[in-house]
Amino acid sequence: MKNLKLLSLILCVLFVASSCKKSSKSITTTGTITVNIDGAAQTFNVGAAAHVDNTGGFYSLSLIGVQSTTAANSLIVNVTSSSPIVAGTTYTGTNSQADMSYTQVSGSAIYQFDGSNNASNATITVKSISSTNVQGTFSGTLELISGTGASSKALTNGAFNLNIK
Numbered sequence: 001m002k003n004l005k006l007l008s009l010i011l012c013v014l015f016v017a018s019s020c021k022k023s024s025k026s027i028t029t030t031g032t033i034t035v036n037i038d039g040a041a042q043t044f045n046v047g048a049a050a051h052v053d054n055t056g057g058f059y060s061l062s063l064i065g066v067q068s069t070t071a072a073n074s075l076i077v078n079v080t081s082s083s084p085i086v087a088g089t090t091y092t093g094t095n096s097q098a099d100m101s102y103t104q105v106s107g108s109a110i111y112q113f114d115g116s117n118n119a120s121n122a123t124i125t126v127k128s129i130s131s132t133n134v135q136g137t138f139s140g141t142l143e144l145i146s147g148t149g150a151s152s153k154a155l156t157n158g159a160f161n162l163n164i165k
Contacts, residue, residue, distance in 0.1 A: 031162030033065040033075060035138070035155050037102065042067060044075045050134045050162040052085065061085045061126070061134065063160055076101045077138055077160070079124050087129050093122040093140065100140050102153055109149035111142035135161045 033044040044065030051062045060080045067073040078099040079091045091097040093113055100122045102111045113122045122140035129135075138158035144151050 031133075031160065033063060033077075033158070033160045033162070035075065035158035038150070038154055039156075042073075042075075044073075048160075048162055050160075050164045052129075052134075052164055054084075058082060059084050061129075063134075063162060072105050074103045077122075077124060077158075079126070085126060085129060087126055090123060090125040092124075098122040098124045098138075098140070100138070100142055100155065102142055102155070104147075104149060107148040109147035110145050111149075111153045112145045113140050113142050130164075132164055133162065134164055135159075 031045070031048045031050070033048050035042055035044075044067050046066040046068055048063075048065035051060075051064075053060045053062075058080055059082070060078060062079075063075075063077040065075055067075075079085055079097055080099070081091065081097050093099070099114045100112065101114075103109070104111070122138070122142075124136065124138040126134065126136040136159070138155070138160070140155050142153045142155065144153075
């Protein structure tokens with residue numbers, strides 16, 4: 001009987017210890033976003049993820065990533081369409097389907113293309129898309145809309161490979 005109580009106590013302790021939620025401060029990388037900004041290679045992999053939505057007959061694909069935990073520059077790339085987002089399609093800002101935003105912590109600068117400024121542009125090509133992953137390329141010229149910094153930023157050779165959340 002004593003052994004049975006001891007065994008029950010040990011099993012209870014093991015069960016409680018194994019069911020405790022482990023906390024972690026690490027940030028999971030769920031893909032990659034790379035781009036040259038004014039010729040300098042940049043990576044936005046912290047918290048990088050994609051989201052696909054269909055609301056009110058409009059389809060959207062949103063990509064987001066932060067540069068690092070020490071340099072919180074961020075990049076957001078969006079596609080909006082009245083048709084499903086499909087592989088092999090290039091979306092451009094001329095038809096307001098492609099939007100981009102780059103936030104630079106230094107100077108609190110926000111650069112954006114949202115289809116309303118003829119001086120800037122955006123192109124996003126979806127090379128492959130499934131229920132769990134999206135891959136493609138992007139480029140564009142973004143205009144300074146807030147803060148201090150250069151009047152525009154050129155984004156070239158952009159590429160993404162992200163898990164869809």
